[in-house]
Amino acid sequence: MNLYETLAADIEGQVARGVLLEGDKLPSVRQTSQHRGLSISTVLRAYSLLESKGIIESRPQSGYFVRTRQSSMPRPAPLAASAPLELSSEVDVSRLVLSTLRTIRAHGAVPLGSPYPDPAPFPWPRINQYANAIARRSQHWSVMDDLPPGNPQLMRQIARRHLENGLPVDPSEIIITVGATEAINLCLQAAAKPGDTVAVESPTFYAMLHAIERMGMRALEIPTDPREGISIEALRSILSQQRIAACMVMPNFQNPLGFQMPDARKRELVELLASYDIPAIENDVYHELYYGDSHPTSLKTYDTKGLVLHCSSFSKSLTANYRIGWALPGRYTAQVEKLKFLNTLTTPTLPQMAIADYLQNDGYDRHLRKVRKGYEQRARMMAAAVLRFFPAGTRVSEPQGGYVLWVELPQGVDAMKLYALALERKITIGPGHMFSARGSYTNYIRLNYSYPWSKEIEDALRMLGRLAGQLA
């Protein structure tokens, strides 16, 4: 390889790894020449090669810039509207998910398959300090103190946070739960009956499928646009033909697609469902992890009839270990409160108080700003690395928030096979099989990019790409 080819490959690698981002200015020809100890003409040949490959572009009077990738980064194709829409499915996905999560937690494996964010930058030591202080000062604090709906301090803090984020809520509508898992379960149980059909996005976050499975309901997967969310047109057509008991969606940074539903479509969805008097269960656990300028709206923002049951938690934004979530169940509040009491009696008091103290006194926003910035950067780095290492025909999502990338492998690559091969090499991934009750997405995987970029992660992605290539 010539000197100029070596330099070009090096810069291409930096772009692929996301060290250089779209629109970034490259060092000038003169600077590069000095830093690398290369002649001006060698640097010029390298830049020119990169330009011809569409990786950088020269702008008059300005220098060289990394090209915006609109053209070079393929987008996932919208899901076909020809899917067998009228057939709902029994749901039995939890065994697969549980066994997958069990291996994903295996020690020393590269955690690309983890559903949780890297805990390292999270302020759990501070929250533990608050918990310790409460445990020391509280005399005879009792399980009876926080009967449903929950700890009043925490309920106030949650209401305050919703207000800051643009959603005024009545604190008395809040019901504290054991993680968002319990919130989603209780909301669905309040809104629909065993045997009922529930409309979901496709791919579907498996937590939603679990809730449907737990109650012996049926899932109907609705075509979903990877940038705009559930197809309102498809849903409208379904509703004109058959009875749907509820609709479950993640309008913000859906797991696994990562989209943020545009405000107009959120409103349209709420209005369409309301016109049929159908409750919408909204899973908004990633709401704090937006990459945009401001906090996204939620379906609840547009709810005038109390038909949106909003579910969230602190597990993805503060600490997963405390298992604290909440529901805003609208007109189903009394029912959800009763079901909470029946399901687990109370949510433990100490974690509720510790989180309330943290929210009141500590740097939640500072923590979140730091986390969001890192995630946004790594989303691009991981997408670039996947497109670089994986076989031709691989496509990736464009997350607007959260920390997971959805990867479509070439047709015929079995994600479970890739999962097994990767595991032998101590690399974990989330196979697409977990995201459908109908056995779709067998050639998709979900990758977690919340961990700091490292040689280990890059090597893992290279290995995954090679394995996928062998399976293709």
Next chain:
Amino acid sequence: MNLYETLAADIEGQVARGVLLEGDKLPSVRQTSQHRGLSISTVLRAYSLLESKGIIESRPQSGYFVRTRQSSMPRPAPLAASAPLELSSEVDVSRLVLSTLRTIRAHGAVPLGSPYPDPAPFPWPRINQYANAIARRSQHWSVMDDLPPGNPQLMRQIARRHLENGLPVDPSEIIITVGATEAINLCLQAAAKPGDTVAVESPTFYAMLHAIERMGMRALEIPTDPREGISIEALRSILSQQRIAACMVMPNFQNPLGFQMPDARKRELVELLASYDIPAIENDVYHELYYGDSHPTSLKTYDTKGLVLHCSSFSKSLTANYRIGWALPGRYTAQVEKLKFLNTLTTPTLPQMAIADYLQNDGYDRHLRKVRKGYEQRARMMAAAVLRFFPAGTRVSEPQGGYVLWVELPQGVDAMKLYALALERKITIGPGHMFSARGSYTNYIRLNYSYPWSKEIEDALRMLGRLAGQLA
């Protein structure tokens, strides 16, 4: 009042309050004469008066003793077998229970209505210390570490404790849950379907009724002997006539009756149910709080077919605030594990580890010995006080463990009215209405005797007796 009458009333009061227990030897006539500064003849007249009232008895060559109360303390009559056995009921008791528990936690009220033991003598400061130590030393301990079935250390400790208590269990059968509430819920959900009929004791602990209500099942209340438990004869007759999907019982120190089912009857119950292939859900949360010489057996002890789903927790023996329970679901283990995953994903790790550390390193047995001794003594003191202060016709249970007394008021006294009147005087009680899906036990109340005996409690019981008298 004469001197001898004053002395007699004083001694009678000590017996009523349980300061002097059945069979206790009274100070000799000479001692009493010296201590009180009374003449021998005055003391003799007082003792003689007490003897004539049946409160004490003289034994030749031995002195005076408090009479055993077999004759003087009425026992609750066995429940009539003529109840409308064939009719099961829909269950909707949770609203009443939740609203009652809410007022029971009201600050400053006498906690006779509390379902929880007085936390004061419990070692929660030690457990909090273990939790703090774990939180300090654990780097990146994760919610994924303890996916169902649960934290392996805690599972080992629970298996060890079961072994010490005479029940060898396979640690891999243990599933950790959010309190016994979740364990009971998941076991019932695994064992039966919505609409099914479940046989329960009568009166029934409301936690069992809640589990039935949560799943939309029906409860069939079976006559229950206040000393020997659920009537096996009645159950046998029912089973020959109709289909029962499951049977839920508390064989040890049932809440509210306090009985310990004799071993022979436990075995008989397990065998009867097994002959119909019917699962038995056993709620054994009070097992550590026995008054007898040794730990009681459980239904699980006699289970050869994996049909007993055993549920327990640390909430009544160690700490209620951590909300840690477990299930031993026999042949339903895989199903319950899956339902646990669906219901709340995981049980928080930190409380599990803290309890495991306490069980491994600290004085669980010492703590329990102290607690049991106090409860046994106070059971008698409270029973005596109730019989002393409440209107004629009042009957009380004879708890063999736990910390609640079941009180039958004269026919026609409405326990909810008593509850409301008592609450105005800052006294809480558990109205009998909570213990039946059929609206029975309206003239019963449950009293908690876990708190140290005090003038406040005695005054509260006197007031309750007076109010009950007004309602009679």
